[in-house]
Amino acid sequence: MRALGVVVVALAALALAACDRESAKSFSFVAGSENTVLQPIVEAFCKQRNTTCTFSYEGSLDIGLALQSADGVAADAVWPASSVWIDLFDTGRKVKDLTSIAQMPVILGVRKSKAEELGWIGKDVLMADILAAVQQKRLSFLMTSATQSNSGASAYLAMLSSALGGKTVIEPGDLDDSTVRGTVQALLQGVTRSSGSSGWLADLYVEAAKSGSGYDAMWNYEAVLKETNDKLKPLNQEPLYAIYPADGVAVADSPLGFIDRGTGPETEKFFTELVAYLQSAEVQKQIAATGRRLPFSSDAIAATPEPDWNFDPTRIVTAIRLPEPAVIRQALDLYQVALRKPSLSALCLDFSGSMQGEGEQQLQAAMRFLLTPEQASQVLVQWSPEDRIIVLPFDGRVRSGFEATGDAEAQAALLAEVANEQADGGTDMYSCAADALTRIAAAPDRDDHLPAILILTDGRSEGDALGFLEQWRRIEPHVPVFGITFGDADKTQLDTLAAATSARVFDGRGDLAGAFRAARGYN
The missing domain is CATH 3.40.50.410 (von Willebrand factor, type A domain)
Structure with missing residues (x-):
C-alpha cells in the first residue's frame, strides 16, 4: 500500500507539471482606455490560472498602426474600442478569433442644468438640435479626435450620417456633398477641448467640475458617462444628462482578438478560455454592472437605469451602420484636413x-x-x-x-x-x-x-x-x-x-x- 501511495503521489506530481506546461505563464494586452474598468475582471481570471497578465493602454489609431507595421503588436491580445480600427489597419490579418465583449453607444452627456436650459430633459433630441445650440453659442463640448480615438470617430460618423438625412450607409460620393460638409463642420465648431483618449477626456471633465470651471458637455461612451457620473456624485457635482441622438448613434463593439506571436499553444488556449470566462453568466453580470451592454447575453442582464440623468442601457438606440474601411479612411482624412475645428x-x-x-x-x-x-x-x-x-x-x-x-x-x-x-x-x-x-x-x-x-x-x-x-x-x-x-x-x-x-x-x-x-x- 505504501508503494502504491508513492506511485499515486508521483503521478499527481506529473499531472500537475503537465498542467503547468499547458498554462500560459504570461499574457499581455494592448487595449483602449475605455477598457480600464474591465481590467480587474480579467485579472481575476489571470489569478485563477496563475498567469501574469500585463496591460498597456493605447489610442485606437496607435493599435491600428501597430497592426499595420512590419513589427506588429507587442502583445498577445488587442482590445480596442471598436473593430473598425482592426478592419481599417489589419490588412495582414494578424488578429485571430475576434470576439465582441461589450457594446457601448457613443452619446452626448450634457451638464444637467445646461440640458434643462436647452429644454432637452425628457424629450427626443436630434443632431439638428445640437447643431442649433452650437450655432447659437449656447453649447460647447469635449470630444476626442476622430482620427485618434474611437469615441471621437463614432460621434463624427454619426454627425455625417445625420447630415445625410439618416442614410443607412455612408458612400464615397456622399463625402463630396458641400451641404453635408458644411453641416458637420458647423457641428464640430462646438469642440472646446479635444484629446486622443476617451478616458483622459472623462478625467478632464471631472477635474474641471471639481475646480468650478466645468464644461457644458462631452461626447463619450454611454458606459464612460456612467463612470463619470459615479465620480461626480460624491463630489456633489451635477451629473451629465444622457442625450441619445434620435437620428442615430455609432455603437462600439469592444472586440478582443488574439495575436499569435509563436509563444506556443498554451497562450492561445489561455485566450480561448478567457473569452469563455468573459461570456459566462456570472462575469456578464459584472460587465453589465459597469454600464456596458452585452452582445452575447441571452438573459436580460443590464445595469439599473438611472432616470435622474436619463441613463438606460436597456434603451433601444438607432444604430448607424458603419461604412466600408475605405470610406471610413476617406471620412477621417476629410475630418483632419477640412472639417475639424x-x-x-x-x-x-x-x-x-x-x-x-x-x-x-x-x-x-x-x-x-x-x-x-x-x-x-x-x-x-x-x-x-x-x-x-x-x-x-x-x-x-x-x-x-x-x-x-x-x-x-x-x-x-x-x-x-x-x-x-x-x-x-x-x-x-x-x-x-x-x-x-x-x-x-x-x-x-x-x-x-x-x-x-x-x-x-x-x-x-x-x-x-x-x-x-x-x-x-x-x-x-x-x-x-x-x-x-x-x-x-x-x-x-x-x-x-x-x-x-x-x-x-x-x-x-x-x-x-x-x-x-x-x-x-x-x-
Whole structure:
C-alpha cells in the first residue's frame, strides 16, 4: 500500500507539471482606455490560472498602426474600442478569433442644468438640435479626435450620417456633398477641448467640475458617462444628462482578438478560455454592472437605469451602420484636413547646448515628419490650411518666432527656418511658454481655433513656472501646455505645467515623431 501511495503521489506530481506546461505563464494586452474598468475582471481570471497578465493602454489609431507595421503588436491580445480600427489597419490579418465583449453607444452627456436650459430633459433630441445650440453659442463640448480615438470617430460618423438625412450607409460620393460638409463642420465648431483618449477626456471633465470651471458637455461612451457620473456624485457635482441622438448613434463593439506571436499553444488556449470566462453568466453580470451592454447575453442582464440623468442601457438606440474601411479612411482624412475645428499651435523647440548631436538630429527629424504633409497624413495628423502654426526655437531665450498657416507651402517655409537652427546656449522653457501664450492671446481669430502650447525639451529649465502661470491665469480661455520629453529631460517641470493647465506630457525618448503624433490628437 505504501508503494502504491508513492506511485499515486508521483503521478499527481506529473499531472500537475503537465498542467503547468499547458498554462500560459504570461499574457499581455494592448487595449483602449475605455477598457480600464474591465481590467480587474480579467485579472481575476489571470489569478485563477496563475498567469501574469500585463496591460498597456493605447489610442485606437496607435493599435491600428501597430497592426499595420512590419513589427506588429507587442502583445498577445488587442482590445480596442471598436473593430473598425482592426478592419481599417489589419490588412495582414494578424488578429485571430475576434470576439465582441461589450457594446457601448457613443452619446452626448450634457451638464444637467445646461440640458434643462436647452429644454432637452425628457424629450427626443436630434443632431439638428445640437447643431442649433452650437450655432447659437449656447453649447460647447469635449470630444476626442476622430482620427485618434474611437469615441471621437463614432460621434463624427454619426454627425455625417445625420447630415445625410439618416442614410443607412455612408458612400464615397456622399463625402463630396458641400451641404453635408458644411453641416458637420458647423457641428464640430462646438469642440472646446479635444484629446486622443476617451478616458483622459472623462478625467478632464471631472477635474474641471471639481475646480468650478466645468464644461457644458462631452461626447463619450454611454458606459464612460456612467463612470463619470459615479465620480461626480460624491463630489456633489451635477451629473451629465444622457442625450441619445434620435437620428442615430455609432455603437462600439469592444472586440478582443488574439495575436499569435509563436509563444506556443498554451497562450492561445489561455485566450480561448478567457473569452469563455468573459461570456459566462456570472462575469456578464459584472460587465453589465459597469454600464456596458452585452452582445452575447441571452438573459436580460443590464445595469439599473438611472432616470435622474436619463441613463438606460436597456434603451433601444438607432444604430448607424458603419461604412466600408475605405470610406471610413476617406471620412477621417476629410475630418483632419477640412472639417475639424482648426488648431492654433505654438511649438517651443529646445535648441539649447545640451541638444547638440543626437538630440538636435532627433528634433530636426521630428519637425520634418510633422511639417511634411505626405508623412503626417500617413498617420492622420496632417495640418489643414485653416490651422495656425507658431514655431519658437529657444535656448536661454526665445531666438525668433515664425508663424504660418497649415497649407503645404507655408509648412515648407517653416521647415526651412527650423533647419537653420543649431543647438547652443542655456535652457529657459518658461520664457518660450510666455512668448507663445502672448502670441496666442493676440491672435484675432483664436476663438475659432483650439489653442495649445507644445514644449519639446531635453533638459532642466532655468527659472520657474510661477511667473508664467500668473500670466496664464489672466488669459481666457485657458491654453493647455503639453510637454514632449526626450534625452534626460526633467519630466517634473513639464508635469507641473501640464497639471496646472489640464494637459499631458508625452515621452518622446523612444519615438519623438510618435510623441508629436500623440500630442496632435489633443489640439
